[in-house]
Amino acid sequence: MKKLLITGAGGFLGWNICRIAVRRYEVTGVYHRRHAGFPDVACVQCDLTCYAEVKAMMRQLRPDAVIHAAAIASPDQCLEDPSGSRRINVDAAVSLAGLCGEASIPCLFISTDLIFDGTSPPYSEASDPTPINLYGEQKVEAEQAMRARHGEMIICRMPLLFGDVPSGARSSIQPLIYTLTAGTEMALFIDEFRTPVSGTTAAAGILSMLEKKPELIHLGGKERISRYDFGKLVAAALGKDASAIRQDLAANSSRPAARPRDVSFDSSKAFSLGYRPQTIEKEIAALICISTAKAKIELPSG
Template identity: 30%
Template sequence: MKTILVTGSNGLLGQKLTEKVLAEGRVKLIATSKGANRYPIANGYEYAEMDILNNGLVKQVIEKYQPDAIIHTAAMTNVDTGEADKELCHQLNVDATQNLISLCEKNNIRFIHLSTDFIFDGADGPYKEEDAPNPLSYYGETKLLAELAVKESTANWAILRTILVYGITNDMSRSNIVLWAKGALEKGQAINVVNDQWRMPTLAEDLAEACLLAVEKNAQGIYHVSGKDYMSIADLVRKVADYWSLDKSIISEISSESLNQSAKRPIKTGFVLDKTIKDLDYKPHSFEEGLKIVDEQMKKVASV
C-alpha cells in the first residue's frame, strides 16, 4: 500500500482526502498542516504539524515518513489577499512548492500539485490542458510559476488544475460560494452576485478522488479537474436558492467591474474534461448531485 503525504490537510480538500482514505483505505495517509489537526477523527492515519514555509521542518517530516507521493494542496488561495500581500503569496505558492519539489527529486517521491483555472485570462474558456496560460491576478501568476517549477523538475509529477471548489467539513476555517450563498439567503440577507463570470464548480469529494486516482494510476502531466456543469456565478447562486427553496428575489445581479476587487478575475474559465475522464476514469458529479451530497452531510453534522 502506498504512503501518501498531504500538505494543507486542514483545508477543505485536505479534509476530504482524509475522509476518503479513512472510508476506503486505499493508501496509508500522512496528513500535514500548519497548527493542530482539525479533522475530528484522529485514528487511522498519522498527523504531523508542518508549516510549508519552514523548510527545515518540511525536510524533517518528509525524511521521517518517506512517502511514495506528496499531494500538495496547501496554498494561498484568496485572490485579493494575494494582490495585497504579494511577498507572502509568492512564498506560499512558489517558494514552498519549489522546496517540496527539490525534496521529491532527492527522495524519489511522486509530486501531485494542485493548480487553478486562474492561470487563464478567461477570454476563451472552457480550456484544454494545453491551452496557453495568461493570468490576470498575482495569485494566478504565482500558481503558474509553481506549475513551471513542477514541469522543469526531474521528479515524477502531475498537475491537477481545478475550479471553484465547494463542500462542507465539520470544522470549516473558511467558506465557499455554495455555503456563503445558502447562509446569506437563509438569513434573508440581500446579496449581490456577478452575472458576467462563468465557471464549472467542483465538488471537493470529486477533486479528492481525482488526487487519489492520479497517484494510483501514476498519472503524468497536466489534468483538468472540475464539475461537469458550466454556469454563470449568478446561475450558480440561483441553483443553490432553488435546491434549498430559498428566496431568489433578494439576489441582485451585478457586473464584475462594480465590485471594485483589487484582483482581476477571468470572465469565462471552465475546463474540457475529456483527458481526465479518459486517463483517470474521473466521474464528476453534476452540480445538483453535488448540492445533494452537501445537504446530506450538513444533516449528518447537525445531528451529531
C-alpha cells in the same frame, strides 16, 4: 498500505482529500496553524515555508507519494501579501518537488483555473497559461519550476470548488448557504463562469490521478455555470426563495485582485481517464443533506 503525505490538511481541499485517501493509504495530513481534527488520520504540524522543517518531516515520515494542497488560495490575499504568498505558493512548492525528486516519489501539485485570462474558454491542457492576477502568476511559476525540479510531477488544475469543510475553513458555497438561510439579499455575477465541482468529487479525481499519473490534467465539472445560476441552484436545494438573489455584473466588483470572466475547463482528457463528476444540482443536493444532518455549518469570517 502505501504512505501518502497530504499538505493543507487543515484547509478545505486537503481535508476532503484526506477523508477519502484514508480508505486506501496510510495518510499523514500536514497542517499549519489550524488542526484538521481527524479521528482516523495522523496529522503533523509543519510550516512548509521552513525548508529545514519540511526536510526533517520528509526524512522522518518517508512517504511513498505527496499531494501538495497547501497554499494561500485567495487572489486578494496574494495581492495583499505578495512576498508571503510567494513563499508558500512558489518557493515551498518548488522545495517540496525537489525533496520528492531526491526521494524518487511522485508529487501531485494542486493548481487552478485562475491561471487563464478568461477570454477564450474552454481551456484544455493544451491552452497556454495567461494569468491576470498574482495568484495565477504564482501558480504558473510553481507549475513550471516544480516540473523543472522533478520528473515525476502530476499537476491537477482545479475549477471553482464547493463542499463540506473542516471547522474554520470555507468553500465558495458556505457564504451562500448562510445568506440564503438568513433571508438576506445578495448580488451574484451573471457574467462570471466556471465549471465547478464538489470537494468530494475533486478529491476522488485527484486520488485517481495519483494512480494514473498524467503530467497535467484539468479536473473541471461537466457544466459551465455563472455565479448567479449557481446561487439559484443552492436556493432551490435549500427550498429558499431565489428572489433574494439579485443579478450583478463583475464590472461592479470591488474585489482587489482581477478575476477572469470565464475560465471554464475542457476536461475531456480527465473524462477519458474515468473522471466522472455528477451534475452540479446533484452535488449541491448531497451537500445540503450532509450539512443539514450535521447542522453545523459555521459562518466563516472574512
